[in-house]
Structures are given as structure tokens and as C-alpha cells.
Amino acid sequence: MDSGVIEGGLNVTLTIRLLMHSKEVGSIIGKKGESVKKMREESGARINISEGNCPERIITLAGPTTAIFKAFSMIIDKLEEDISSSISNSPGSSKPPVTLRIVVPASQCGSLIGKGGCKIKEIRELTGAQVQVAGDMLPNSTERAITIAGTIQSIIECVKQICVVMLESPPKGVTIPYRPKPSGSPVIFAGGQAYAVQGQHAIPQPDLTKLHQLAMQQSPFQQIPSNQGFTTTMDAAAQTSHEMTIPNDLIGCIIGRQGAKINEIRQMSGAQIKIANPVEGSSDRQVTITGSAASISLAEYLINARLSSEATGLASN
Template identity: 30%
Template sequence: MDHGMYPGNKRSNEDISSGLNDNKRNRNIPSTRTEYRFLIAASDSNAIFGRNGENYQSLRNKYHNQIDISQVQTPERVLIFYGDEDRAMSILADILPIMAQNQGVRPGFVELRAMIHSSQAGAVIGKSGDRIKEFRQKYNLDTKVFPNATPGDTTERILSLRGELPNIIECLKEVYSILDQTPVRGPIRIYDPSFYDGVDVERYGGFGENHDFQATRTRFNPNQQQQHSGNYNNRNNANHMNYSQNNGPMPTTVQVTIPNALSSSILGPRCSRIAQIRQQSGCVIKFDDPLPSNDRIISIIGMPNNIIQAQYLMQTAVKQWTNATVSS
């Protein structure tokens, strides 16, 4: 196994801890990383390839075949760059505009999901989530490290960055600088998208079929009630519960973020309240583990009208059982 994708020097734990709290990080340390891995949606892969693969071949010629994309028939692929960091960032500067145009959120806005070793995820998140918050504020990005490793008993986790193209590149440079100073612990088992099953995409940061890049995680607001009928105005994430070729109606997934302190109002004693909400709405409702920021992500899976009802019932529970309010 080539450890060039996850390099690290022999620093003590004390040195690492000290470095994580140092705002003046040493970005002059030469990197030994030779492989940069990203998880991308199949639609982004198709855009990078272009018509008859001409765009992809042009990029490979320009960068001397230092680009590779896994060729599997699943909703997600692995994009790989080979070489030093300067070369990788140059390739990224060429590819991100293609992805941004394909994703179609707005000009110059893109989502990129970098793959990092599980043992290094803590260095990116930081103590109590302070590092990931710093990235958000410093680079004006929506950043998230997903809680689960990628499928197939791997040791890779996903760092998602959403925002303006130049900010993503600058943020990634700092991320890789941190990783270069954080030794990998344990085995290295990389993700093969052939193991994709579509079941756990929300927790490891994968892509559902026909992934909607314009979907956003909604901040839960109990003071803004959902209606049982009418237009469904929330953007929803078209992730499927299972990867299926059926042409019939498919459930979608909406994620809402709440302060962890409000979770008990929705769950109820011995989870009795959430069980009732699931039964009444007909939705699958999953609570992620609390984030370092003391927020919690709730995934609601079902048909759009059922999801609206589930949100309404959760909002009612919060208003009835707590006096807290949440700003959107």
C-alpha cells in the first residue's frame, strides 16, 4: 500500500496537541503526500469526462496522466490526483469550475468532498469542533466531517466543503497542511465505490442517485410551522433509501439541524414521542449522534407530503414540551 495518500511525520501526541491549538500553523513543512482522493457524484464525473471523453482526455494530457476517475456504474465515483500539492491544486482549479457548472447552485459555487483517513478526522474537526468552525468562518464555507467511514470496512471519512471555488482551494491547502503534521494511526483501507449500496449515504457523506446539489440542510425552527398541505417549499435531497432501478415513486431525504438540548422534546420518554411521530407521518426518522457543536442532525426519509407532516409534528412537540426557541 502506498502511504503517499496519507503521509505523516513522527511527532509525539503532545506535539500534535500543541500544533492543533497553534493559530500560526507551519505551512512550510514539505508534504510527502502523492495522492489526493475525492468522492464525487456520477453526474460530476460525467461532466468532467465531457462529450466522448474529450474533456477528460484533455485534462490527462495537460497533467501527464496524473488524473484518474473510478469507472463503476454507481451514483458516486472516486476522483484521484497524483503528484505534489501544487500540481493537485492546479488540477483542482481546472476541475472545480466544471463541477460548479454541473451542480448548478449558482455561478462560482461548488461542493467538494475530500477523503481523509479516519484517524486524522479529529485533527480536522478540532477540540469541541473548533477547527471546523474556524474553517467555516475563515473561508465562508459550509464544512462538515461525516461521522461514518465509507462502506466496505474502510478507513476513509468524508470532509465536505461547500462554497466559492477559491475559498475551497485555500481551505484544502490548510487541511492538507494539518494532515501532513498528523500521523496516520492504524491500517489504511481505501474506498472502492463498487461497495456502494445506497443505504447509509447520509452518514458517510455519499451520493444518492440523481443527487440534488441545491439541497441544503435546514436549521430547525419551531416558530415557523410547516403546513399539512400546499406547496412544498423546502429543498429536498433526492437521496434514495436504497439504490434501485425502479421507475416508481421514490422516497426523498430531508435533513434538519437542531440543538441537541431539544432532542428530548422530540424523542419523548423512552422514545415514545418519536415513535408516535414516525407512525403518524409514515416516515423513517433517524437521529445522528450529537456533533461537537452540540447540534444534532435529523434525517427524515419519506414522500414529500409525509416529510412535511413529520416536520410539523416535530415542531409541535418542541413547542409543547420546551420553552426554547431556535433561530433559523
Template identity: 35%
Template structure:
């Protein structure tokens, strides 16, 4: 199976956009609020979603009108990040199509096992052959609105969509995001994810309604960014990067990609060893561009300064996008350390 890179997928998407008819181009994309929903997918399922020569992911894009990208394979990682962005209905439709592709592959595998009289097929067939699992990534700060008081919201989503939802209790390592597993048929998953996306957008709208209270919002953002910096520092220390202490600088800016709203952004700074810069940038800037694309943050790597053995990296964006950028940066660094046998 040939896997397409992030850059290949972006070029393909741009070509498709140029080929769309005027009616397709104006179908809700200019007036509807958009959202980006990330999820974790196993490396094998990621290959299925992409398909041979990128056929499956192209089909998903065309049928849903959503933007669909998958992060590249990271050595030692068992999962990749699937990002789907666009209007709510398009994002939900794309995830439904993702479910269909995965189910079709699983069904084919089970059939092959059955034909070969594999004893394991009996155990596998006990699972619902029409059910698939999607692991959405939701910011810890927003998980409460999805769950609701005493779980009333998440229960209503389950009943409405006929899916099974399960929210993780703790954020993922080196992240401020938690997972919410959505299990059901592709059609049921579409209903559930559409509702979850609507709830998250409504939460963004309510949060943006307080922007008039500038000083209050600035204080809250400063506290949130400081907490984010502390979390990133703890992650760096756990990996052995004791000198890579993130520093938050107060730089409120406009630009909340994917929400249609204006939100405050912060800048965070970390130092990375000179010998690790290459693995962060990648060939032709491929690695750093992917991290920028997946996180939504602006990332700048300063030139070497004198005899310093470290380079300053400045990450600018929302608290959530910065945390995703830090997570991806540290993942790259840890992967490179493992490859070089460093401790």
C-alpha cells in the same frame, strides 16, 4: 457524451508524462512530498469532469500537473471515486479546476432552463451560482486532526478559505473513511483543500516519527488491522457473504504510496465463491487492476484448490488502502449479485 475508462485515462497520462519538458518534469515532483486525495462525485458530475473524449480531465491534468483518475461506473451506484494525487499545491489546483468544470456545466443547464421558461429554474437560481461542493474522503483515524479540539482547526480553515466545511459523524458503509464536504468558489476550495492536504501530510510525518519504537508500532498496527478485519467481516455478513471472513496476517512491509514515508503494511485474506471471480477480475484484468490502482493495495487471487468452491484472495497494503480495496471488492460482488438476482 463519451466517457473514458480508467485504462484509457492511465494511457493518456503516460503519454503526457513523456511529452513534458525537462523543466516541467523536475518542477517539484522529485523533492516535494505527494499525497492522494479521494472524493465522491455524482455520476453526472463525473461525466462532466471527464468531458467529451476525455478533454476536460486532460485539461485538468495539464493545468495542475496532478494525476487525476475516476473509477468506472458501478451498476446501482450513484457516485464514483475521483482520485487526485501529486504535490499538495497540484492536488489543490486540480480540485479547483474540477470545481470550475462542474460550475460551468451547472450554469449552462440553468441558463437552458431559464431560456425554456422552466418553472424549476427559479428554485435552482436561489443557490449561489458561484459555489460548488466537493466531498473529500478522509480516514476516520485522521479526521480528528482535520477537525481539531473543539473544532478549532476546521473553523480556522473555513475562515482562511471562506468555505463551508462539514464533516460526517460516521464512516461510510463498508468503509473506515468519513466525508468532509467543502463548499465554496473554486478558488476558495483550492485554499481549503491545500490546507487539509498539508494537515494530513503533517499527521503522516508525526506518525512516522514513532517508527523507531518498532515493537510499540507493531502492536498498534496489529490492533488496527484486527479492527479493520472485523469491520470488513461485518460488511461481508451484511451483504450475505457469511463465509467471506477476512483474516489478518502480520506482514509488516515498507511502502506508503503517496506520503513519501515508510509505513507498516498488513495482509488480509478473504474467500470469494468461484463463480464470482470473473466479475472481480473483469475482461483482461480491467476490474482487478482498477481496484489495485484506486486502493493502492496489492491483490492476489489464488488458483482453484481441488474441489473447493471458493478462491483465496490476499490483499496487502496499509490499513486504509486495504479497507478501500475491501470496499471496492464487496461493491463489485454486491453489484454482480444484484445483476444475477442472487440473495
């Protein structure tokens, strides 16, 4: 299936998620929302922009492929226009390429990269765009960012090629979408729900709640009753420890490059995780997880999900 088939022969409904800086989003929305309204009317695509006063926001494009790529082209044109106007205000500067990020489920990144990087190399050569798949998942999600840079036409062609791969290799398992958050919001769990604390308010976080519930379903620990009030992931009063063993040959996929994966699991779960040194004659490593019942079960779930990905050849260290 080539990109021509995507545009013409199949009436496929696509969803593309773009991760953008707030300033770029403001330009796309336009004064009183006029710019985004025009994009919706002319393309026929559904264009949804995430709420919130965050440094980053998500723009979701959904609809038939022709509508999606029309809307996408209009967004790229707008970004290019902004680059041109900023250059004209500072003469002598060289014009940078248009750069944007799309967000995709991590389980599809293996297909996008291909064996030994062959697929992503093919996409780069075919489209002329620079493409980089992030090695780590975005915070509190199972999605990764793909950064694309180049001319308007090369970026559009590159996204079409990525869409072909994504249609041919649907996501596996549960996808927890990335939702940009104001930086530094502590997370608390109460009554089986996750909340981010922002000032005096606790804002429900459905994505984290889903992850937390998945962990609790598979956990040997009892969930703390909600009538005991809020329990933070770092609640010292309810600290406990849990040990698990992981085969030596799989420990690398848990640790990740320079400890990136294990740090990500620590950050998402709020648990302390210690990996014992190898023991002579043993084919396993001891992993000790310390924290509240909720944070331990979340850490254990994330470790098992990582092991499961490795077993099916999807994990990328």
C-alpha cells in the same frame, strides 16, 4: 506550516480523493475523455477515476502540491460551469454553491476537527467555506467523507488547509479505502477472499478481503477451508456464538449515536450483535456475537479496533 509552504517551499507529494456522483464524473471526463486528458496535461497531476457502473465514483489526484491544486482548481471550475449552465436553463433560480466531498482516513478526522471543534472552526473562518466532517465511516472502509461548499476560491483554500493538517497528522493504523459499490450487492467469502455478487458474477473485493484477513489473523476461530465452496456471512448452517465483555464506560463508543456504530459493525460483518443490559454491581457489559466464524471474527475485530481508537482519543461518537 501554512498553505503557502505547501505550495512553494516543500516539494511534497500529495494524494487527494474526491467522492463524486457519476453525472459529475461524466462531465469531468468529457467527450472521448478529452476534458480529463486536458486536465492531466495542463496540471501535470496524475488523475485516476474509479471504474464501475456505480452511483458514486472516486477521483484520485496525486503528484506534487502545485500540480494537485492546479488539477483541483480545474475540476472545481468544471463543476461551477455545470451549475451555471443548469441555472441558465431554468431562469429565476438562485445559484447554489459548488459542493464536493473529499475522502480521508477516519484516524485523521480528530486532528481536522480539533479539540472541541476548534480546528474545523478555524478552517471555516479562514476560508469562508462550509465544512462538514461525516460522523460515520463510509461503508466497508475506515474513511470518512468531508463535505465542502462555497465559492471556487474558498473551496480551494479550504482543501489546502485540510492538506496541511493531514500532512502534519499522518493516518494511524491500517486504512481501508472506500470503494463505491453498486447498491445491494451481497458479499460472500471463499478461500479467504471476499466477493460481491453482481448478477451471475462474483467480483473480487480486495478491501473487504484485507479487512477479513486482518480479522482472521486475530481470531480464535479456524478459517473454513476453501474446498468447502462458498460460505456466506449469513450461512445458517455454520452459525455459532461468541461472548466478550466491554467496560461500561466504553460501551458508548461501540453503540454510537442512536446506535449508528453498532449498526455499521453489524452491516460490515454480517453478524448479529446483542449488548446485554447493565448488571448492578458489575463494571462490564456482556456482548454476544452470533453468526458464521468469519462474520464473528470480523465483528470482534471491528469492535476491538473501535475500542483501540477510543483508548487513543481518536474515536468520535
